Amino acid sequence: xxxxxxxxRRNETVxxxxxxxxxxxxxxGVAGLSMAEVARRVGVRPPSLYQYFPSKMxxxxxxxxxxxxxxxxxxxxxxxxxxxxxxxxIVAGQQASVAWAMANPVLAQLLYWRPVPNFEPTPxxxxxxxxxxxxxxxxxxxxxxxxxxxxxxxxxxxxALYTALVSGVISQQLANEPxxxxxxxxxxxxxxxxxxxxxxxYAPREGE
Amino acid sequence: xxxxxxxxRRNETVxxxxxxxxxxxxxxGVAGLSMAEVARRVGVRPPSLYQYFPSKMxxxxxxxxxxxxxxxxxxxxxxxxxxxxxxxxIVAGQQASVAWAMANPVLAQLLYWRPVPNFEPTPxxxxxxxxxxxxxxxxxxxxxxxxxxxxxxxxxxxxALYTALVSGVISQQLANEPxxxxxxxxxxxxxxxxxxxxxxxYAPREGE
DNA sequence: AAGAAAACCTAATGCCAGTAGGGAAGTCAA
DNA sequence: TTGACTTCCCTACTGGCATTAGGTTTTCTT
Numbered sequence: 001x002x003x004x005x006x007x008x009r010r011n012e013t014v015x016x017x018x019x020x021x022x023x024x025x026x027x028x029g030v031a032g033l034s035m036a037e038v039a040r041r042v043g044v045r046p047p048s049l050y051q052y053f054p055s056k057m058x059x060x061x062x063x064x065x066x067x068x069x070x071x072x073x074x075x076x077x078x079x080x081x082x083x084x085x086x087x088x089x090i091v092a093g094q095q096a097s098v099a100w101a102m103a104n105p106v107l108a109q110l111l112y113w114r115p116v117p118n119f120e121p122t123p124x125x126x127x128x129x130x131x132x133x134x135x136x137x138x139x140x141x142x143x144x145x146x147x148x149x150x151x152x153x154x155x156x157x158x159x160a161l162y163t164a165l166v167s168g169v170i171s172q173q174l175a176n177e178p179x180x181x182x183x184x185x186x187x188x189x190x191x192x193x194x195x196x197x198x199x200x201x202y203a204p205r206e207g208e
Numbered sequence: 209x210x211x212x213x214x215x216x217r218r219n220e221t222v223x224x225x226x227x228x229x230x231x232x233x234x235x236x237g238v239a240g241l242s243m244a245e246v247a248r249r250v251g252v253r254p255p256s257l258y259q260y261f262p263s264k265m266x267x268x269x270x271x272x273x274x275x276x277x278x279x280x281x282x283x284x285x286x287x288x289x290x291x292x293x294x295x296x297x298i299v300a301g302q303q304a305s306v307a308w309a310m311a312n313p314v315l316a317q318l319l320y321w322r323p324v325p326n327f328e329p330t331p332x333x334x335x336x337x338x339x340x341x342x343x344x345x346x347x348x349x350x351x352x353x354x355x356x357x358x359x360x361x362x363x364x365x366x367x368a369l370y371t372a373l374v375s376g377v378i379s380q381q382l383a384n385e386p387x388x389x390x391x392x393x394x395x396x397x398x399x400x401x402x403x404x405x406x407x408x409x410y411a412p413r414e415g416e
Numbered sequence: 417a418a419g420a421a422a423a424c425c426t427a428a429t430g431c432c433a434g435t436a437g438g439g440a441a442g443t444c445a446a
Numbered sequence: 447t448t449g450a451c452t453t454c455c456c457t458a459c460t461g462g463c464a465t466t467a468g469g470t471t472t473t474c475t476t
Contacts, residue, residue: 029325117237168376
């Protein structure tokens with residue numbers, strides 16, 4: 001049963017390839033990923049990579065999935081605390097999301113933009129991001145129940161507006177100051193205000 | 209003085225190349241632009257393109273400039289009307305901007321994202337976009353003077369928040385429904401609400 | 417130690433961006 | 447009209463890319 005020795009080695013190689021791909025994309029742009037360059041850095045000839053991924057798109061897909069999973073992991077601890085003070089938890093969770101995006105600009109671009117011609121994530125890679133949207137909706141719902149938001153904030157339109165708002169902050173940060181630190185990011189710093197703005201817009205009517 | 213006959217022909221060719229490039233990018237993605245494919249469609253061999261543009265990046269640069277100029281043209285008639293009712297004019301101008309972005313997704317991606325590895329607009333191509341930002345600021349300033357916004361709305365932070373907000377709407381629309389019509393765009397439809405949200409956040413204090 | 421499976425290789429195909437250098441055609445001055 | 451000059455477009459080429467085909471070495475199991 002030491003068949004999984006091989007399997008472990010294999011998974012290590014897969015991860016090394018993905019890490020290297022991120023490195024290359026950080027230097028040459030997301031759409032500038034080159035199988036040949038990855039191979040060079042991993043210390044292997046280009047065709048050998050095809051033992052691990054059937055195409056360059058498959059690497060993008062695996063990284064998209066990693067991005068979705070990591071950003072879900074970032075939010076998880078917050079979603080567990082929603083019972084407390086939903087608004088405060090949402091603000092904190094959002095700050096954490098933005099911080100993650102800035103620390104992982106390559107993955108964030110893959111999630112928030114469409115930087116690679118002809119790349120569309122497979123449903124399997126995409127699926128966790130649907131769950132992510134549900135997490136967001138239930139967070140807003142919790143704020144509604146706590147009397148911190150009007151009911152419409154958690155309907156389709158409200159959720160869309162929220163995502164536009166925060167993806168705008170991330171998008172502007174990535175486009176204009178791609179390599180800033182979180183605290184100094186001219187746009188990232190606006191995260192708290194952005195969420196406040198949303199809460200004020202959807203403030204519950206007095207006396208209900 | 210019929211030297212400009214040649215010059216006119218030349219400019220026509222330049223424009224034809226740019227139009228074709230947009231066409232190719234619309235089909236194969238912004239980063240998927242191929243000189244060879246453009247040449248094929250224009251009816252010429254690839255090296256001939258280098259008579260008109262010294263490199264592929266020069267085409268991106270020219271298109272970036274075109275994008276900035278066109279979106280400035282869209283806004284111009286509104287900025288002339290700022291004296292009336294600034295808020296209404298800002299809303300209308302913003303709707304027009306979003307409509308332009310959806311009608312010109314390729315140029316919009318060039319302006320709002322960073323889709324091409326190693327492409328950074330030259331200062332000359334970028335410069336009009338600085339002016340654009342000033343137009344926005346003075347529009348917000350006008351709303352401040354009309355008592356429709358608090359003074360902070362027109363400071364650096366306020367302007368940044370505004371741009372994040374609307375670029376978020378455009379960004380989400382481009383990423384998720386790239387080929388929708390304006391009216392049906394799930395995110396584009398939020399433009400009015402987004403601007404309202406901004407105005408409510410920066411509502412002037414009562415009695416001042 | 418033998419044999420199977422996995423990992424890696426070389427060689428090749430058909431793309432691409434960009435360069436070098438040459439020939440045809442338009443333009444201008446006389 | 448002729449000759450010189452310029453512009454335009456071409457073929458040929460270089461070096462890079464993703465990917466496929468098919469063979470060789472390494473590794474693990476029995």
